[in-house]
Amino acid sequence: MSGVEITAANGRLPLWRAAWVVARRDFVAILFSRAFIFFLLGPLFPLVVGSLAAGVGGQVQNQILSADVGLAMPTPDVDAMLAAREELAGKLGPAIPPFVVVRRLQPGEDFAAAPLLEGREGQLAAIITGTLDQPTLTAPEANLARWSGTVAYIAATARQEQTLAYPPVGTVAVATSGADQNRGRYGTARTGQVVLFMLIMLLAGMVLSNLVEEKGNKIIEILAAAVPMDAVFMGKLFAMLAISVVGITVWGTAGATLLAIGGRSLEDLASPGVGWPLFLALAAAYFGMGYLLLGAIFLAVGSMAATVREVQTLSMPVTMSQILVFLFASAALTRPGEWVDHAAMVFPLSSPFAMLGHAAMDEAVWPHVLALAWQGACVALFVKLGAGLFRKRVLKSGPQGASRKSRSLVTLVRGLFSKGSAGSA
Known part of the structure; x- marks a missing residue:
């Protein structure tokens, strides 16, 4: 397998292969669980909140534009x-x-x-x-x-x-007229930002509690002995991203069906500056970047929690931080070309929201190429730093020495991972 491989003397799997096995394990476990049905029903509540926020935003829009x-x-x-x-x-x-x-x-x-x-x-x-x-x-x-x-x-x-x-x-x-066009594009931009924010807030927050059960029953320590902890971090992060894509696909299909039944379509919104096909493609790219950026932070922070109560304590500042980032990007949308706008485009956590707004307001494409490249570099940095904190915190969740029974479990897990990697190859 080409690429950089991190191995240990005890015969651990290469980093990317181990990450793939962890991601596949988490993805299948979540996808075929009963709780996944309730996960798919979850957006009903944020949609109601989003509709109310859109109504308030429409009143503010008349004053802004x-x-x-x-x-x-x-x-x-x-x-x-x-x-x-x-x-x-x-x-x-x-x-x-x-x-x-x-x-x-x-x-x-x-x-x-x-x-x-x-x-x-x-x-x-x-x-x-x-x-x-x-x-x-x-x-x-x-x-x-x-x-x-x-x-x-x-x-x-x-x-x-x-x-x-x-x-x-x-x-x-x-x-x-120019005013009508700008007003319509502003509505499209604000709608895109609200939808992107609601999806990331709903989906990225789930990784906070991803490790609580495994830390409680010491499975994480067996995983740490079998594969690199960086692989566990990346595997869990990308598994949750894949689950999110499945959920968005289901919600998007259901939403498109309801709009078609009601005789509504995207044509009811003003056409974004870059056009609908490219706007939707950029929305998907910015969702992936925003999810990975926030998910890397949340997974690292979530590794500090050992119980559900601690996760609940951490969820409040996490939610507030997301709201502040969204408000920052929304404020930048009303002040194009000013320092607030440039700061929102450069700051990694607000960049996906700010750039999606620009995709609706402006026709230029080249800023999105630069923004995606910058966000990709930030994702790599956040994943690296998050994996380091994750490794440091998780490996402190139990004693370092392994008993004879633990060593036998480690040997068994290594064998399962080796079979899984061989099957995926």
């Missing part, structure tokens, strides 16, 4: 509209949309508003052109009905006439 109205008018009209908007905003508050200056037109200069909006750039939801006497509002159909009256009121205020006669507002409908 501003829908700007652009001004492309002669300079005196622009200044008058801005002054009128500020005056009315102080009285009416959020009912008056924010104005941004797109262009100050020279006398006789024309401006094409529709191509700019359909280019989906920036946060523009509508553009006002024309003059104070005859303003023209260019926007998607929904925004035309929403803002036509407001524009007429602002233009009338800007004319500073005593009668406050409303000027007629011309309208031009477009298919979409």
Whole structure:
């Protein structure tokens, strides 16, 4: 077998072969247990929580993503509209949309508003052109009905006439705008982050209690005598990842079936920047990276617990740490290009969440290649450090000397592992 092999004088299996045997043993034991059925039913409760969180997030989204109205008018009209908007905003508050200056037109200069909006750039939801006497509002159909009256009121205020006669507002409908596109992509990004967080929180936390039973009945000491402890660590970690993939496959199939029955599909969400096929592939890759990063930490921390009560004590700070990482990545999504965004992409534990958000918001692909390479290097480092702590803590779980009965059990386990490795070869 090619690759680096770690062997001992007592004839232990090579590292990767032993890890494969441990992973296969744990995978089969969990997959064919009765508790696995309850494991598959577990996401029903997080789904309810996730739905509530999505509802709250939708309310916050309206405050985070501003829908700007652009001004492309002669300079005196622009200044008058801005002054009128500020005056009315102080009285009416959020009912008056924010104005941004797109262009100050020279006398006789024309401006094409529709191509700019359909280019989906920036946060523009509508553009006002024309003059104070005859303003023209260019926007998607929904925004035309929403803002036509407001524009007429602002233009009338800007004319500073005593009668406050409303000027007629011309309208031009477009298919979409940059603000609509960004709002939809933000919804897709937030949904992806919430789903990724819920899956990792549900699945990675299981490795905390993975060793309690084996440490209690001293099986772990027999394993330690038969195979390298690094192999036990990697085998258990990747076995839990495989179990998680089985669970996600079942949940995804059931969810897709329910959506199809209800006449819903991914088309109900805005298309992510990189497109749905690549977005789903990146979501799977970022789940694997996030699971291995957190799983390596949790398995190492879980090795310190000897009883179920200790696992329950450790679960609280573990859960809180996951929530803090998720909130950090969510905050970075609302501040693109700032230091918070860059920090979330670089910090290993938040990087999968932050990069999945970028996959929904941006079209660029090359940042994901760099991010996956960085996360892969962090996975290798975390697994190495976690295996070291795992080995140090687990080997202290019992006496080092082995009795004659223990030595016979070790010999038996070595024989089982040798047969298992020979069968897998």
